[in-house]
Amino acid sequence: MILDYILRRLGLLFFMVLLLSIFTFSLSYLFPGDVLSNLSGVSNTNFAQSALLEEKYRVNSNYFIQYIAFLDRILQGDWGVSFASGDSVFKHILDLIPATLELSIYALLISVVVGVPLGILASAYYKRWPDKLISSTAIVGYSMPIFWLALLLIMVFSLKLGWFPMSGRVSLLYEIPASTGFILVDILLADFPYNGMAMLDALHHLTLPTIVLAMYPTTVLVRFTRESMLKVMDQSYIKTARAKGLNRGQLIIHHALRNALLPVIKQIGLQFSTLITLAMITEVIFSWPGIGRWLIDSIYQRDYPAIQGGLMAVSLFIIIATIMAELTYTLLDPLSRNQAHGKV
Amino acid sequence: MHLLDIRNLTIELQTAETTIRAVDRVSFSLKEGEVHALVGESGSGKSLIAKAIVGVLNERWVITADRMHWRGVDLMRLTPEQRRKTVSQDIAMIYQDPSRCLDPTAKIFNQIAETLPEVATTGFFLKRNRARKDRVKALIHKVGIKNHEAVLDSYPHELSEGVCQKVMIAMAIARTPKLLIADEPTTALESTTRAQVFRLLKSLNQLKNMSILMISHELEEIVNWSHGIHVLYCGQMVEAGPTQRIFSQPRHPYTQALLKSLPDYEHGLAHKEPFYALKGTIPTLQHLPIGCRLGPRCPQAQKECVVAPKLSKHHGHSYACHFPLIKEVK
Numbered sequence: 203m204i205l206d207y208i209l210r211r212l213g214l215l216f217f218m219v220l221l222l223s224i225f226t227f228s229l230s231y232l233f234p235g236d237v238l239s240n241l242s243g244v245s246n247t248n249f250a251q252s253a254l255l256e257e258k259y260r261v262n263s264n265y266f267i268q269y270i271a272f273l274d275r276i277l278q279g280d281w282g283v284s285f286a287s288g289d290s291v292f293k294h295i296l297d298l299i300p301a302t303l304e305l306s307i308y309a310l311l312i313s314v315v316v317g318v319p320l321g322i323l324a325s326a327y328y329k330r331w332p333d334k335l336i337s338s339t340a341i342v343g344y345s346m347p348i349f350w351l352a353l354l355l356i357m358v359f360s361l362k363l364g365w366f367p368m369s370g371r372v373s374l375l376y377e378i379p380a381s382t383g384f385i386l387v388d389i390l391l392a393d394f395p396y397n398g399m400a401m402l403d404a405l406h407h408l409t410l411p412t413i414v415l416a417m418y419p420t421t422v423l424v425r426f427t428r429e430s431m432l433k434v435m436d437q438s439y440i441k442t443a444r445a446k447g448l449n450r451g452q453l454i455i456h457h458a459l460r461n462a463l464l465p466v467i468k469q470i471g472l473q474f475s476t477l478i479t480l481a482m483i484t485e486v487i488f489s490w491p492g493i494g495r496w497l498i499d500s501i502y503q504r505d506y507p508a509i510q511g512g513l514m515a516v517s518l519f520i521i522i523a524t525i526m527a528e529l530t531y532t533l534l535d536p537l538s539r540n541q542a543h544g545k546v
Numbered sequence: 547m548h549l550l551d552i553r554n555l556t557i558e559l560q561t562a563e564t565t566i567r568a569v570d571r572v573s574f575s576l577k578e579g580e581v582h583a584l585v586g587e588s589g590s591g592k593s594l595i596a597k598a599i600v601g602v603l604n605e606r607w608v609i610t611a612d613r614m615h616w617r618g619v620d621l622m623r624l625t626p627e628q629r630r631k632t633v634s635q636d637i638a639m640i641y642q643d644p645s646r647c648l649d650p651t652a653k654i655f656n657q658i659a660e661t662l663p664e665v666a667t668t669g670f671f672l673k674r675n676r677a678r679k680d681r682v683k684a685l686i687h688k689v690g691i692k693n694h695e696a697v698l699d700s701y702p703h704e705l706s707e708g709v710c711q712k713v714m715i716a717m718a719i720a721r722t723p724k725l726l727i728a729d730e731p732t733t734a735l736e737s738t739t740r741a742q743v744f745r746l747l748k749s750l751n752q753l754k755n756m757s758i759l760m761i762s763h764e765l766e767e768i769v770n771w772s773h774g775i776h777v778l779y780c781g782q783m784v785e786a787g788p789t790q791r792i793f794s795q796p797r798h799p800y801t802q803a804l805l806k807s808l809p810d811y812e813h814g815l816a817h818k819e820p821f822y823a824l825k826g827t828i829p830t831l832q833h834l835p836i837g838c839r840l841g842p843r844c845p846q847a848q849k850e851c852v853v854a855p856k857l858s859k860h861h862g863h864s865y866a867c868h869f870p871l872i873k874e875v876k
């Protein structure tokens with residue numbers, strides 16, 4: 203039955219990716235300009251080159267054949283070349299996505315490590331001062347626009363105090379060979395004498411963007427965890443377990459936490475899509491060389507092949523992350539595990 | 547000394563506009579080793595009283611009582627922590643909605659095991675574990691579950707309501723409490739296990755001197771071994787007294803109606819003769835009639851009944867009615 207559910211989820215994944223590919227494919231025709239150059243990224247061609255491209259992109263066949271050719275190229279990693287740089291879009295994406303992922307993953311980690319315990323704490327001190335303090339701080343963080351927060355932090359910590367740099371991933375002093383694309387991992391892997399200093403420098407660069415990006419998901423998790431805990435603590439089975447003789451600590455550890463945190467896991471997964479969107483803004487502000495900044499630059503420059511490729515890559519990531527989160531949640535929750543066959 | 551002694555217990559629900567009084571000045575007491583029955587139509591507030599004693603009602607309910615003494619200690623005056631300790635040590639309850647009272651994400655074994663009293667065993671970890679397992683197994687056999695392996699390894703939603711109820715019973719008797727409150731403990735069970743559960747409770751009462759407050763519709767099951775009956779209507783105690791007296795001389799029209807609705811009461815029911823039942827249904831708490839709450843449904847009602855009757859007491863038999871029935875001599 204659980205296998206059945208996983209298959210169903212994979213089926214859904216397949217259809218969503220199919221739709222996504224159709225959408226991306228049609229963008230070439232919807233964008234202004236020549237279809238052929240939108241698809242390939244090559245403009246100002248002479249006659250011989252045009253003939254070659256026409257043959258490759260099958261623009262003279264019907265749409266279906268063109269779509270199949272498009273899928274074939276996508277699968278082979280030929281995503282066209284960027285108008286702006288003339289380099290392969292696929293290579294750009296491969297180079298840039300780790301930086302975005304790294305930032306998002308750290309931000310998500312921070313938000314889980316900070317948000318969930320704070321939410322639990324607030325619920326444990328419901329309506330007393332720790333709860334009031336945490337809840338009102340969360341509201342403030344929740345309603346603060348992140349570019350404003352980013353500018354505030356830059357003003358205080360970069361310009362005034364000079365504690366943290368305001369842009370980039372690592373100081374230009376250090377030449378880090380990119381193997382995984384994750385800067386911290388790369389530094390660990392690269393074996394040179396200033397390893398520790400480079401690490402410290404990279405962490406310094408990471409601090410502000412991570413804080414800015416983590417703010418929103420942290421406040422969401424604080425509020426969600428608190429609500430979830432309060433709801434669970436009000437359930438009959440908690441009251442009766444208490445009457446059975448369990449003290450407050452046992453109650454929370456043995457019964458409340460597991461029931462309350464299951465929906466939180468689902469929520470963490472759902473945060474990922476919001477996070478990627480917010481990461482784009484953060485990347486622009488902090489000149490973080492990730493896919494978000496590149497995508498926004500491409501939009502400004504009307505670099506259609508890059509926009510298509512970037513959109514597709516980001517959407518793919520979000521779809522996969524969402525489905526993974528759902529799967530984890532279902533595998534962990536005995537109730538939904540049992541009802542899995544009833545879900546789409 | 548009374549084991550449990552309750553005076554004027556009132557339970558109210560605080561809503562945005564009004565307060566709804568679901569239980570109105572109910573008093574009763576219970577001695578050690580006694581079995582008492584709390585009867586009344588569904589919705590009359592039986593479960594609320596039981597939950598108020600154990601202290602598992604939500605914050606929304608306001609509970610007041612002149613006294614709620616447990617072995618001379620007023621539960622209402624204890625701090626929540628002291629109260630939890632006292633109650634969990636001496637009182638256990640079988641809840642009416644078993645599946646909602648079990649943690650949906652914990653296996654049955656763990657839920658029963660954590661109810662077991664801490665025994666100061668000196669053995670090794672493994673040995674202690676073994677002992678716990680055996681005790682859980684023994685408990686679950688006692689309540690009539692045979693395939694213990696499968697049940698103990700399940701989550702509540704994987705079991706039927708009947709099995710959940712049996713698990714609740716096992717948990718309730720795990721600590722051999724001084725008082726067991728059984729809130730319709732057999733509603734979800736089939737008739738053979740029903741009898742088995744009643745036998746189990748009876749033997750616990752007789753062998754372990756455990757007092758029982760039984761909330762049940764099955765009057766015929768408990769009439770032989772209960773000491774007192776308390777009849778509740780719309781949150782008010784309408785009649786209370788020793789079982790035999792209530793059965794032989796019910797004074798309140800509502801009690802009489804309850805007794806008459808028993809299939810073999812008076813042995814007078816001919817083949818396919820309709821059951822005796824009061825007309826109408828129990829009024830909702832928002833629309834209580836003035837005066838005697840039974841008024842609109844009462845066959846005896848007269849003009850005086852618009853004034854609420856007071857509880858009068860004769861020889862430990864109390865009732866609240868202006869026109870009590872005097873049993874006609876046959």
Ligand SMILES: Nc1ncnc2c1ncn2[C@@H]1O[C@H](COP(=O)(O)OP(=O)(O)O)[C@@H](O)[C@H]1O
Binds near residue numbers: 586587588590594595
């Ligand atoms: N959670 C609740 N919210 C509102 N009203 C309730 C709630 N629980 C019980 N009641 C009301 O309290 C009254 C007594 O309920 P209950 O004690 O469960 O009756 P019984 O156990 O005798 O069937 C009923 O009229 C019911 O409508």
Ligand code: SF4
Binds near residue numbers: 839842847
């Ligand atoms: S007081 Fe009147 S209405 Fe109420 S039970 Fe007695 S006779 Fe019936």
Ligand SMILES: [Mg+2]
Binds near residue numbers: 589592642729
């Ligand atoms: Mg009930």
